Amino acid sequence: MLPTKGYAAQSSTSPIAPFSFERREPGTHDVHLEISHCGVCHTDIHMSRDEWGGSLYPMVPGHEIIGTVKQVGSAVTKFVPGDRVGVGCFVDSCRTCPSCNEGLENYCENHFTGTYNSKTRDGKGLNFGGYSNQIVVDERFVLKVSDKIDPAAAAPLLCAGITTYSPLRHWKVGPGKKVGVVGLGGLGHMALKFAHSFGAHVVCFTTSEGKIADAKKLGADEVILSTSPEQMEGATGTFDFILDTVSANHDLNAYLSLLKRDGTMCLVGVPEVPAAVHAFSLVGGRKRLVGSLVGGLPETQEMLDYCAEHGIASDVELIPMGKINEAYARMLKNDVKYRFVIDMATL
Ligand code: NAP
Ligand code: ZN
Ligand code: ZN
DSSP states (O other): OEEEEEEEBSSTTSOOEEEEEEEOOOOTTEEEEEEEEEEOOHHHHHHHTTSSSOOOSSBOOOOOEEEEEEEEOTTOOSOOTTOEEEEOSEEEOOSOSHHHHTTOGGGOTTOOEESSSEEOTTSSSEEOOSSBSEEEEEGGGOEEOOTTSOHHHHGGGGTHHHHHHHHHHHTTOOTTOEEEEEOOSHHHHHHHHHHHHTTOEEEEEESOGGGHHHHHHHTOSEEEETTOHHHHHTTTTOEEEEEEOOOSOOOHHHHHTTEEEEEEEEEOOOOSSOOOOOHHHHHTTTOEEEEOOSOOHHHHHHHHHHHHHHTOOOOEEEEEGGGHHHHHHHHHTTOOSSEEEEEGGGO
16 A cells, blocks of 8 residues: 555545545556646535535545656556656546446446545545545546646646536537636636637626736636626627536526527536526527536547647646645635645645
8 A cells, every 4th residue: 555645624624634544556557646736626625515415534635636657557558657647537437338438437327436525436445636645546547748738737627627628619619609707716717718719709707806807818808797787787698608617606597698599508616505597597598508527538638638739727826735724715705816726745
C-alpha cells in the first residue's frame, strides 16, 4: 500500500483538515501519479457538506487533478513516467454498457465510480480524491495534458472545462448563435472562453457588478446584470441557447423567458434545492430545458487538445492546501476569480 497525505472532511459539518490514508499499489493497468495541482470545484463544497445527500466520510475531495506519472503497471501502453497527466470526475465505470462503449462513461448505465465520495468498484472501500499528494488510476481514466498549458491553469479543465465544453458542443453553439452563460464562477468563466472561441455571440449573466469588466475580457460580447429587471426584460425572446452554471437557488423561469422559440436552456449547476419550473415557461415557444454531466473520456481528451491548440486555460488563484476552508467561504460569497487551485507542493 502507498502511504498518502491528504485533506479530508470527517463529517458534513467539519472543516477540511489533514488526513493520512493508504492508496492501492499500482496494478498492471494502473498509472501512479504525483499530484502537482488540484482545482476546487463547487461540487467539493456540495458533497463535503452533504448538500445532495448520501455523502461518504471521511471524504478527500478534488476531481480536477493534474500530476506527473511516477510509475506505470506492466500492461500500461498510453503513459510513461514523467508524462503530464490529468484525472477528472470519475476513475472507473462498468466499461461494457452502451454508454461506456460509446465513450460516454459519464453516463455509464451502471454508474461511474466518482473520483471521490464513492465506493471502490468491489464495494469494499472508499475512493479518495485530489486533495492529496498522489493517486493511482487505471490508465483508461487518465488523460494526456500538453506541456503547452500551465499545470495550475490546466487543472480546472478536468471538470469546469469539460462540463462546459460538452454541452456547448452537443447543442452546436457556434457562429450565428446567441448564447447566454449564467453565473461567472469556475464553470461560467470556462463557458465564456469556449463559447467565444466557437464563434457564438456570448452574453454573460452575473449577479456581481464587480465581474462585468472581467466577463468581457473572458469572452462575453455583452453582460447582463441579472439583478436588474430592466436589463433582463430587454433580452426577452432573443437566445438560442443558455447554459446555467449557478450553484445556488435562482429563478429558472426568468431565463426560460429569454429563449427564442425552440431555444434550449441547459442546466449544469446543481443547487441543493429543486427548482420550480412553470409549464408555461416551456409550452409557449416549444422550449427545451435540458441538463449535462461532465463529459466522456474521448471528449475530455478532445477538449484538452483543443485548449492546448487554442491557448485556452483557466484563470486561477493558486492557494496553499491550508487555505482550503477560506476558499470555500469565498466561493459561497461569489468571491472567486475564477477558480481556486491548490498547489500540492504546500501539502
Ligand atoms: P462557483 O465557482 O462557486 O460559481 C458559481 C457562480 O454562480 C457564482 O460565482 C455566482 O456567479 C453564481 N451564483 C451563486 N449563487 C447565486 C445565486 N443565488 N443566484 C444567482 N447566481 C448565483 O461554482 P462552480 O464550481 O462553477 O460550480 C457551479 C455549479 O455547477 C455547482 O452547483 C456545481 O456542483 C455544479 N457542477 C456541475 C457539473 C456537471 O457536470 N453538471 C460539473 C461541475 C460542477 P456571479 O457572481 O456571476 O453571479
Ligand atoms: Zn467538479
Ligand atoms: Zn457503463
